[in-house]
Amino acid sequence: MRTSPSTRRKLISVAAVxxxxxTAATVSASASDSPSAGVAQKAASAASAAATEVTExxxxxxxxxxxxxxxxxxxxxxxxxxxxxxxxxxxxxxxEELDFRRRLGTGAALVGLGSDLTRAEVxxxxxxxxxxxxxxxxxPDRLNRAQADPNDTEYAKQWDLFESTAGMNVPGAWxxxxxxxxxxxxxxxxxVAHTDLAANIVGGYDFISDTAVSVDGDGRDGNPADxxxxxxxxxxxxxxxxxxxxxxxTHVAGTIxxxxxxxxxxxxxxxxxxxxxxxxxxxxxxxxxxxIDAITWASGGTVSGVPANADVAKVINMSLGxxxxxxxxxxxxxxxxxxxxxxxxxAAGNDNDNVANHSPGNCNNVISVAAxxxxxxxxxxxxxxxxxxxxxxxxxxxxxxxxGILSTLNSGTKTPSSENYAYYQGTSxxxxxxAGLAALLxxxxxxxxxxxxxxxxxxxxxxxxxxxxxxxxxxLADAARTVAAVSGGTGTGTTFSSTGSLAxxxxxxxxxxxxxxxxxxxxxxxxxxxxxxxxxxxxxxLVIDLVAPDGSAYRxxxxxxxxxxxxVNTTYTVDASSESANGTWKLRIQxxxxxxxxxxxxxxxxx
Numbered sequence: 001m002r003t004s005p006s007t008r009r010k011l012i013s014v015a016a017v018x019x020x021x022x023t024a025a026t027v028s029a030s031a032s033d034s035p036s037a038g039v040a041q042k043a044a045s046a047a048s049a050a051a052t053e054v055t056e057x058x059x060x061x062x063x064x065x066x067x068x069x070x071x072x073x074x075x076x077x078x079x080x081x082x083x084x085x086x087x088x089x090x091x092x093x094x095x096e097e098l099d100f101r102r103r104l105g106t107g108a109a110l111v112g113l114g115s116d117l118t119r120a121e122v123x124x125x126x127x128x129x130x131x132x133x134x135x136x137x138x139x140p141d142r143l144n145r146a147q148a149d150p151n152d153t154e155y156a157k158q159w160d161l162f163e164s165t166a167g168m169n170v171p172g173a174w175x176x177x178x179x180x181x182x183x184x185x186x187x188x189x190x191x192v193a194h195t196d197l198a199a200n201i202v203g204g205y206d207f208i209s210d211t212a213v214s215v216d217g218d219g220r221d222g223n224p225a226d227x228x229x230x231x232x233x234x235x236x237x238x239x240x241x242x243x244x245x246x247x248x249x250t251h252v253a254g255t256i257x258x259x260x261x262x263x264x265x266x267x268x269x270x271x272x273x274x275x276x277x278x279x280x281x282x283x284x285x286x287x288x289x290x291x292i293d294a295i296t297w298a299s300g301g302t303v304s305g306v307p308a309n310a311d312v313a314k315v316i317n318m319s320l321g322x323x324x325x326x327x328x329x330x331x332x333x334x335x336x337x338x339x340x341x342x343x344x345x346x347a348a349g350n351d352n353d354n355v356a357n358h359s360p361g362n363c364n365n366v367i368s369v370a371a372x373x374x375x376x377x378x379x380x381x382x383x384x385x386x387x388x389x390x391x392x393x394x395x396x397x398x399x400x401x402x403x404g405i406l407s408t409l410n411s412g413t414k415t416p417s418s419e420n421y422a423y424y425q426g427t428s429x430x431x432x433x434x435a436g437l438a439a440l441l442x443x444x445x446x447x448x449x450x451x452x453x454x455x456x457x458x459x460x461x462x463x464x465x466x467x468x469x470x471x472x473x474x475x476l477a478d479a480a481r482t483v484a485a486v487s488g489g490t491g492t493g494t495t496f497s498s499t500g501s502l503a504x505x506x507x508x509x510x511x512x513x514x515x516x517x518x519x520x521x522x523x524x525x526x527x528x529x530x531x532x533x534x535x536x537x538x539x540x541x542l543v544i545d546l547v548a549p550d551g552s553a554y555r556x557x558x559x560x561x562x563x564x565x566x567x568v569n570t571t572y573t574v575d576a577s578s579e580s581a582n583g584t585w586k587l588r589i590q591x592x593x594x595x596x597x598x599x600x601x602x603x604x605x606x607x
Contacts, residue, residue: 063122063140065101066129069108074134076109083109090128092562096121110141116570150260150267154421157406158266159374160393160433165465166376168393168433170269172480176487177444179270184256184439185298185313186432187291188249188320190226190279194408194419196265197250197275200257202311204277205297207290213282220306224277226250229284230414236284244413249277251424252319254408255432256439265421266406269436269479272443276311281320291320292333295344299337314442317435318346318360319428326363338365343442343450345369345435347427349383354470361427362387367438367454370472371395371430374403377466382427384470390457391464391472392437394430397423405429437479444487445522452486452522459519460485485607486522487577494520497604498587504536504598510590512547513600520581520607524548528576529606530556532587534568536598543590546574549583559592581607 070077076086084100087109091098096117101110113125122140129138155161161170183202191201204224208214216227228245235242253275260271278294280286297303300312316337334344344366349358361368361383371382371394378384379394395404404423411417434457441453448456460482461475502513530546540563544556556572587603 063117063142064113065141066111066113066126066138067104067108067141068111068129068138069106069136071134071136076134077107083111086132087111090125090132094121094124094128095563095565096125097558097560097563098125116572150271151263152258152260152265152267153263154266154406157402159403160395160405161267161269163374166372166374166393166476168269168437168476169478169480170436173437173440173483176483177270177440178272179257179268179436179439179443180272181446182270182273182315182439182442183276183311183313184270184273184315184317184435185276185278185294186249186253186256186317186435187278187280187294187298188252188317189229189246189281190224190249191253191275191277192226192247192250192410192412192416192419194250194254194410196258196262196408196419196421197253199259200268200271200274201253202274202276203309204279204311205294205306205309206279207294207297207306208279208282208286209290210287213284213286215282222307224279226277226279226416228412228415229282231283245410245415247410247412248281248319248428249279251407251409251422252317252428252432253277254421255405255429256317256436258408266408269433270439270443273315273436273439274311276309276313285322286320288327288330291318292329295333295337299340299342301336301340312342314342315435315438316342316344317432318344318366319426319431321347321349321358321361323357324359326359330360331363331365334360334363334365338450341450343367343435343438343453345431345438347431348385348388350381350426350428351383352381353383354385355383355387356385358383365450367434367457368473369427369431369434370468371425371427372464372468372472372476373399373466375466376464376476378464378468378470378472379425379427381425382430382472384468384472386471388471388473389454390434390461390474390477391468392430392433392477394427395423395425397425434477437477437482440479440483441486444483448486448522456482456486456522484525485520495604495606496585498600498602501602502589502600504534504542504589504591504600506591506597507541507594508591510543510588511600512586512588513603515585515587515603515605516583517549517585517605517607518582522581524576524579524581525607526575526577528574529571530574530587531571531604531606532556532568533601533603534589534598535601536567536591536596538564538593538596539566539568539598540564541591541593541596542568542598543592544568545588546572546576547586547588548576548579549585550579552579553588 075082087098087100097114099112230245233242257273258268260267298313346366348355348361348370355361370388370391371379373396397404404425409422458474540560546554
């Protein structure tokens with residue numbers, strides 16, 4: 001259906017507003033509201049203010065809605081019908097599909113701008129409103145986000161969380177999830193008291209049964225306190241040098257869930273989570289038998305002689321290991337824990353060797369973690385191989401202490417002394433990054449299984465910025481991308497495209513083109529991108545819908561007698577977060593009026 005070519009698009013004011021947008025930083029936000037000026041003149045004189053207001057939304061980003069305040073006494077100030085009619089009229093003059101959404105509590109009108117307008121197009125609409133003497137103001141409806149950057153005093157030293165090169169992009173995940181509601185069991189040396197952790201510590205257990213290893217003078221008990229794991233030269237084997245106490249479990253726990261936004265110390269990756277310290281390592285290490293019972297108990301299983309766990313963990317961190325194959329006994333405990341719904345992250349090991357030679361990093365049903373340096377390369381000490389699932393920051397202190405991983409510790413060389421913070425390196429430090437990420441994912445989407453969490457971590461990893469020979473898994477874990485993917489957020493940028501063209505009959509029945517999506521985790525994002533390329537001689541005739549796998553339809557474009565341009569070549573944004581990502585998606589197109597024909601050339605979905 002056609003109208004006069006004079007209605008096609010746009011007012012000449014577009015050029016003036018576009019020019020103003022290019023110099024918005026130096027333009028004063030003022031405009032004449034004199035009723036005696038002509039519309040076109042007012043559009044030009046208001047260009048600078050419109051440009052400034054539009055760019056308040058975010059540089060380079062177009063607005064999707066406007067907040068319009070009408071002057072007292074204007075018909076549109078009190079009548080929704082009048083405001084709606086005004087939006088339609090201004091939309092026709094600017095060639096856009098504007099619609100009145102609702103009245104705000106202040107009396108202002110919320111006006112929708114349609115899909116994917118450019119900065120120039122938004123500015124054109126703003127100028128049209130500002131040229132109206134009945135309009136007091138018009139501003140973009142800006143999107144605000146929670147400000148999650150912590151105030152912890154040592155946070156600036158935690159490059160592993162936020163640096164663009166080799167950090168894990170953790171702050172971008174905190175607007176969605178903090179780990180709240182998830183308990184992480186740290187199967188390690190136990191816990192030495194630290195005020196930057198204490199609020200996030202819940203009940204644990206000491207599983208060390210051999211008093212020669214336990215150091216605390218007794219066997220198993222309900223107190224997972226770390227008394228120190230120091231040893232003298234030769235005490236742990238011929239030629240083994242002396243070592244001070246490591247407070248290893250406390251360092252690991254801090255990376256996962258140090259108290260955050262408390263004005264001191266460091267920030268934990270999943271700072272809303274709780275840590276259950278489970279002690280299995282003492283002087284010279286710990287036995288498989290104790291570790292097996294710890295895995296069982298932490299995940300909610302029953303261990304003879306040990307009280308039931310009141311704080312069952314959905315994530316287990318094991319920054320420990322030894323030589324040899326994964327035994328059937330250890331694998332059985334891991335399998336049972338995973339079947340109970342617990343994710344297990346384990347260190348690949350620090351031998352610069354194939355992880356196939358080191359347990360439990362070579363076990364099945366775990367997330368085996370290699371370590372990267374501050375440059376994003378495989379850390380020199382890190383194990384590697386095809387059994388590695390993912391890489392995470394582990395640090396490389398040989399290039400400077402600050403290139404290690406900073407976390408909670410204790411200053412005591414043998415027994416506990418004052419609390420402090422220190423840089424460590426190792427796959428032991430990389431692993432809690434993944435355990436923390438798993439807690440974020442479980443918090444964002446509690447229905448996720450261990451297999452789905454592992455898949456999400458690997459699918460949403462980014463390529464290592466540095467070198468790795470021998471195999472470093474799927475890449476460097478990315479917290480923000482992974483959390484977004486499982487919670488219906490901005491997704492990963494993965495694109496699925498249609499194949500073949502499809503004729504759109506003139507004034508006929510709707511036609512559909514399908515795309516099958518597979519290999520995704522969880523729901524589609526809240527900002528699913530739908531790119532459509534249609535050749536058509538009058539696009540105002542077209543109605544376009546996106547149809548989800550369950551049959552739900554999302555209107556992308558309505559028919560419009562005022563939209564007389566040719567073709568549809570644009571990208572729509574759909575909130576599809578309630579829809580399962582996997583399945584068959586359809587693009588439904590119908591030509592609703594006579595005299596024009598068209599062809600769907602292609603379309604694609606970007607998650």
